[in-house]
Amino acid sequence: MRTRREAIIGAAAFGASAAGLAGAARAQAGRDPIRVGVPTSQTGAYAVLGEEVIRGVQFAVDEANAAGGIDGRQAEFRIGDEQSNPDAARRAAERLAQGGHGLLIGAISSASGLAIAGQLDRWNALYVSTVNKADRLTGEACGRRLFRANHSDAMDLMVVAPWLRGRPERKWGICAADYVWGRDSAAGFTRAAQETGKEVALSVFPPLGTRDYAPYISQLKATELQGVWVVLSGGDAINFAKQARQFGLSAELTIVGHAYIVPTTLRAAGEDVVGSYGVINYDASLDTPQNRRFVEAWRRRFNQDPGEYEAETYTGMRLIFEGVRKAGSTDADKVAQAMNSLEFESPFGMVRMRAEDHQLVMPNLMGRVVRDDGRVHRAIEMTVPVAEATPPPSATCRMG
Amino acid sequence: MTIQILNGLVYGSLLLVLAAGLALIYGLRRVVNFGHGAFYMLGAYAGYTAAQAGGFWAGLAASAVVLALFGAVLDRLVFRALQDRDPLVTVIVTFGLLLVIEDAVQWIWGTEGRSMDAPALLAGSVALGGDAFPVYRLAVIAMAAGLTAALLAWLHRSRAGLFVRAASLDPAITAVQGVNTDAVAMLVTALGAALAGVSGVIAAPFLSLSPAMGGQILVDCFVVVVVGGLGSLGGAALAALLLGQVQVLGAVLLPDIAALIPFLTMAAVLLWRPTGLAGKRL
Numbered sequence: 001m002r003t004r005r006e007a008i009i010g011a012a013a014f015g016a017s018a019a020g021l022a023g024a025a026r027a028q029a030g031r032d033p034i035r036v037g038v039p040t041s042q043t044g045a046y047a048v049l050g051e052e053v054i055r056g057v058q059f060a061v062d063e064a065n066a067a068g069g070i071d072g073r074q075a076e077f078r079i080g081d082e083q084s085n086p087d088a089a090r091r092a093a094e095r096l097a098q099g100g101h102g103l104l105i106g107a108i109s110s111a112s113g114l115a116i117a118g119q120l121d122r123w124n125a126l127y128v129s130t131v132n133k134a135d136r137l138t139g140e141a142c143g144r145r146l147f148r149a150n151h152s153d154a155m156d157l158m159v160v161a162p163w164l165r166g167r168p169e170r171k172w173g174i175c176a177a178d179y180v181w182g183r184d185s186a187a188g189f190t191r192a193a194q195e196t197g198k199e200v201a202l203s204v205f206p207p208l209g210t211r212d213y214a215p216y217i218s219q220l221k222a223t224e225l226q227g228v229w230v231v232l233s234g235g236d237a238i239n240f241a242k243q244a245r246q247f248g249l250s251a252e253l254t255i256v257g258h259a260y261i262v263p264t265t266l267r268a269a270g271e272d273v274v275g276s277y278g279v280i281n282y283d284a285s286l287d288t289p290q291n292r293r294f295v296e297a298w299r300r301r302f303n304q305d306p307g308e309y310e311a312e313t314y315t316g317m318r319l320i321f322e323g324v325r326k327a328g329s330t331d332a333d334k335v336a337q338a339m340n341s342l343e344f345e346s347p348f349g350m351v352r353m354r355a356e357d358h359q360l361v362m363p364n365l366m367g368r369v370v371r372d373d374g375r376v377h378r379a380i381e382m383t384v385p386v387a388e389a390t391p392p393p394s395a396t397c398r399m400g
Numbered sequence: 401m402t403i404q405i406l407n408g409l410v411y412g413s414l415l416l417v418l419a420a421g422l423a424l425i426y427g428l429r430r431v432v433n434f435g436h437g438a439f440y441m442l443g444a445y446a447g448y449t450a451a452q453a454g455g456f457w458a459g460l461a462a463s464a465v466v467l468a469l470f471g472a473v474l475d476r477l478v479f480r481a482l483q484d485r486d487p488l489v490t491v492i493v494t495f496g497l498l499l500v501i502e503d504a505v506q507w508i509w510g511t512e513g514r515s516m517d518a519p520a521l522l523a524g525s526v527a528l529g530g531d532a533f534p535v536y537r538l539a540v541i542a543m544a545a546g547l548t549a550a551l552l553a554w555l556h557r558s559r560a561g562l563f564v565r566a567a568s569l570d571p572a573i574t575a576v577q578g579v580n581t582d583a584v585a586m587l588v589t590a591l592g593a594a595l596a597g598v599s600g601v602i603a604a605p606f607l608s609l610s611p612a613m614g615g616q617i618l619v620d621c622f623v624v625v626v627v628g629g630l631g632s633l634g635g636a637a638l639a640a641l642l643l644g645q646v647q648v649l650g651a652v653l654l655p656d657i658a659a660l661i662p663f664l665t666m667a668a669v670l671l672w673r674p675t676g677l678a679g680k681r682l
Contacts (some may be wrong), residue, residue, distance in 0.1 A: 044500075044612055047511040119578040173477065178659075206651070207659045209616055211607045212427040214407035214537070221531060222403075238513040238608040248525055268513035268608060 007044040034324050036061070037096030037104045037125075039116065044084030046108040046234040047200045048264045049131065053106040054079060056130070056313025059301065060321070070321045073330065081160045082107050084208065084234075086115035097123035102332045103324075105316050108299060109128035109208070110134035110181040110235070120145040126336040130316035131309055133259065134184045135394065138357040142397035145336045147358045147395070149316035150308075153185045156258060156279045159364045159384050160193040160229075164279075166364055168281050169226035175216055175240070176231035176258075178205035185231040185258050189358050201225060210236060213243045220249060227254040230276075237265045241272040250275065261378060263307035263367050270376035280345070280365040282308040282378055291347040306347075315346040315360070319353065356393035364389040402529055404648050410537045410646020413544030414603055418617065419624040419636040420551060421595035427568035427631040428588045429479045430487055435494040436596050437618030438501035441611065442602045443467045443510055443597025448516050451597045456519040456605070463597040471593025475586040498614070506611045516604035536605055543602055547595070548637060555633070566590055568631065620647075627669045629676025638677055640671075 038057050041050035054062070061075045069075065078101045080092030089112030093104055107113045115134035118141070120127055126145040129137055133153045137146065172193055176182030182205060190200045204216045207339035217240075220228055232240050237260050244250045251311045254277065261278035284295045284305035294314070298306045306314070320341060324330055329337035341355040348362045366382040422436045443463040451459030474497075482490045516537040517523070525532040555561035566574040567581045575581045600613075607613065624643055637647030643662055650661035657664075669677065 042511075044613075047610065047612060048513055051511050083648060207614070211409045211603075211613070211616060212407070213648075215404055215648040216408065217404045218407060235513050235608060235610045235612065237613075238515065238610075242515055242608060243606060246525070246534040246536065250682060264513065269515050272515075 031071070031073045032074040032330055034064075034073050034330050035101040035103065035322065036075065036094065036320065037080065037099075037101030038106045039078050039080045039082045039089055039092040039096060039104060039112070040106040041080040041084045041108045041234075042079065044082075045236055046084040046102065049108050049234050050082070050106075051307040052264070052307060053108070053131065053313045055302065056306075056310040057106060057317055059298065059310070060314050060317030063297070064321055065304065066183075069087050070325050071328070075321070075326065077101070078276075082109075082112050084109055084112070086111040089113075090115040090119060093121060093125070094119065097125040101336065102126070103320050104128070104145065104331070106130055106313055107132065109179065109378065110137065110184070111179050113137055114141055114180065117141050117146045124332050126332045126339075128316040128319055130313040132181070134180045134185070135188075136358045139394035139396045142325065142357050142394075142399060144340075144358075144399055145332065147316075147319065147336075147339060147353065147360070149319050149353075149360045150312040151279075151281045151362065152325075152359060152393070153181070153258075153365055155364060155389060156185075156281070157188040157192050157364075158389050158391055159366050159382070160189065160256070160335065161196060161277055162384075162388075163366050164192055164198060165196045165384060167227070167254070169198070171199050171224070171226045173201060173220050173223055173225040173228045174203040174231070175213075175220060175228055176203070176205055177233075177236060178207045181229045187230075188227070189229045189258075195197075208233075211239060212248070213240050217244055217247045217249050219251075221247065225253055227256060229261050230255055230257040232257070233259040233262065237262075238268045241265060241269040241276075245272040259308075261367070262309070263305070266369065266376060267377070270369070271371075273370065274371050274376060275368070277368045277381075280308070280367045280378060280380065281362075282306075282311040283365060283367070283378060286347065286365075287345065288349040290345050290349060294347040311347050315348065315351070318344055318346050319360070354393060356399070357397040358399075359393070361386055361390050401439045403531060403533065404652055405645065406533065406537075407411070408645040408648035409641065410540050410606075410644070411647060412641040413541045414626050415617075415643060416544050416640035417453055417547055417595055417599040419621050419628070419640050420548065420633060421599075422621055422625050423628065423631055423633050423636040424519075424564075424588050424595070425592040427633075428564065428571075428585045429449065429483070429490075430473075430631075431479060431490045431494065432622075432625075432630075433494045434491060434618070435474075435497040435655050436592075436621060437616075438498040438505075439467055439470070439499075439593050439596035439614075440600040440603075440613030440617060441505060441609075442448035442470070442501055442600070443593060444516075444600030444609050444613065445505055446597065447553065447601035448509075448514060448609055449517055449540075456601075458516070459516070460601045464594045465474030466596030468527065468590040468594040471590040472586050474593065475589035479585065479589060480582060496541055498618075502611050502614065505542060506650070509609075509611075511611060516601075516607040516609065518605035534606070540602055540606070547598070551595075551633070560584075560587065620662060623666050627666050627676055631676040632678040634678065635676055635678030 040053045069372045082089040088336040104127040110132040129139040158282040257278035323335040323339035327334040343352045367380040370379045446466045447459035447463035450462035521538045522539045624639045628639035650658040
């Protein structure tokens, strides 16, 4: 005979197992979402680049969600204003990480990226650089939670050095933004120039956000150079390009830019950079099946071609998504572990995250701004395959 | 080096037009207008839009008109309404205005950098000492000199100018003499805002347009007004030209501390003359 007591226990057991089943079903339908934090420039000298980063993130998130999420996880993101300034970057990233958006991506200046990198263990977060070029990020500052999905200064100089060798200009100058990126790139260019038998006769370092470049341009002109290596981006590149043309600098010598002939510069000051050369990290014309699909979808959505920061940020987002898929978790520590030597599809083709220094290995391009039939655009003059475009991992990186 | 002195003069001239507006408003309303940088930016964007349709000079005129109206409304709704409160309250309101205008501009025109062409007449370059120098930059110096001369003539020769000078010296006594000081203040705020707008358009062909442009130049503008002596037009003019030279020579001769030099100059001047170069009003 069933006692009252047994009945109660039975009911409780049934209730418990029903609750357990419901819980399992919930976990299946909506596993915890992938929360991405985007500390990028909404204001400051690099605001225009921040807009590209946000477009890249938005596109990747919408694409993943439209396909049913990553392993059933929906993706979402929150933006914090990094203000093109390392202190603000650290604060913005800290708020994002502590609010649960600890998969960080997309700061603009290398100084901001480095400021975030130093805090990742404390926040239990990870950071994927998609714009920061300073070598230190995958050198002295490298770490197991820190990744770079864009080209470093060293990678860009692997393209510039052979190009420089074939050029007639002997006497060069440098005009570089006065912070870690500009200094890093200037040092790399100086080394490349020495190795190829050229001379760097003058280096000037205008502060980030300089309005009037006249004093620097006048110095470059007075030194009677044959070429200038320009390390400026965002609003700085636009200002410099216009003023260099007004002073006749661009007409009298060869200008080669680092992150300089990018779509934002071409849209605002296209006529002013016609004839300038530069490293091109990504171009919509890149010939891979993945890129053709990416460009087609991008054009449908934004009605223009994707630029480097958009494509590289999209690539960085793909890295995070594939990391989450492999880890089966959204915990930053586990995702970082999974990303360690991940291979995945990107607009650059199949790419690999190098385990030694967490640098994504990619091909690179070099080109020039030209005008045909009144349309100003970039013409690719040199495509450098992965094997030649990739410097070895920095000896200063010690993965902790 | 001659070229560098000329470069300093160009930037100093731009600061002069901008700072003149700030000094005028301070003279009458005793308010440091943090919104001044935003007026400069708004003027540049308004001028840019008008210039798309009617060219540079139309842009310049449109910017002056739009910003003058903006200044008049600001004076009526903010400065006059808050004139009996602690000046700090008004300063905070103008700071809020800066943020609102920056966001509105970003919303309307986007963060994408934009550029405006110099008028065709001033587009080329001339040989100066055997080196090409853009004609437009020389025109900036001329425009600033013309505007300053006109402003000084108006202040010192016209009846309205007399009222402005009187009201900035002592508003209460001036009102007792039968001058409508509220109307004078509104005129001056409108004029100050229009000068900010005009300087934005003057800057547009050689410095590009971005929503950050106002915040960046505002700092230099404050240095000018403080070094010149708060509210003094002549002092601001002198300080603007000085700062232009200091910045350029700093960038060339002491590049490692170039960003600090404007502030070192300000500290040095304030130690020497705590009320600024011209310690008196207008």
